């Protein structure tokens with residue numbers, strides 16, 4: 001009887017462990033990783049190589065300068081300062097990063113997604129109108145909120161979201177992201193500002209507009225505030 005209970009609990013633990021292990025896909029940490037038939041031509045990484053831990057020091061885990069307001073004099077009126085594995089090497093493999101967001105009055109962080117991260121944002125100064133849109137399967141529902149100093153909002157991984165400064169003063173927010181390399185896809189920049197441009201036939205059908213509108217949009221300069 002004792003052995004039977006042991007077997008049952010072992011199976012239960014195994015099942016639970018398997019559930020935990022398969023609850024989430026491993027996130028790719030680069031845009032793509034082209035498969036190679038011959039391993040001698042390739043590298044096995046998902047992200048960056050690791051420094052020998054014995055050679056690591058405190059500066060590998062340190063970043064300075066987020067106290068400074070950034071220049072928001074640009075077409076969208078916002079400036080995002082990311083602290084990710086590219087400028088804080090100690091974040092490699094840790095699945096977390098940070099950003100400072102500065103907004104001019106009426107500045108916008110345009111609709112974008114982070115393909116690899118959920119974002120949690122806190123407002124330090126000002127008032128932001130923020131929102132995200134759910135996926136097609138969920139009916140593309142829009143969730144919005146006006147955030148004041150001290151308010152927190154979360155943008156689920158992969159969903160299109162935005163932040164607009166709705167006050168006549170500057171706004172500042174900080175955001176934590178659940179990847180050391182969250183990635184950013186600004187929707188307008190990717191769709192209308194790709195290099196080379198997407199064939200207009202694709203965009204006229206997709207957006208149900210005529211050539212002139214697509215041509216106009218493709219001729220705009222799509223500023224990257226990151």
Ligand SMILES: *[C@@H]1O[C@H](CO)[C@@H](O)[C@H](O)[C@H]1NC(C)=O
Pocket residue numbers: 069070071072074078079080224225226
């Ligand atoms: C953000 O502001 C800094 C200076 O504060 C500037 O060097 C940088 O170019 C700005 N970035 C963008 C994307 O506008």
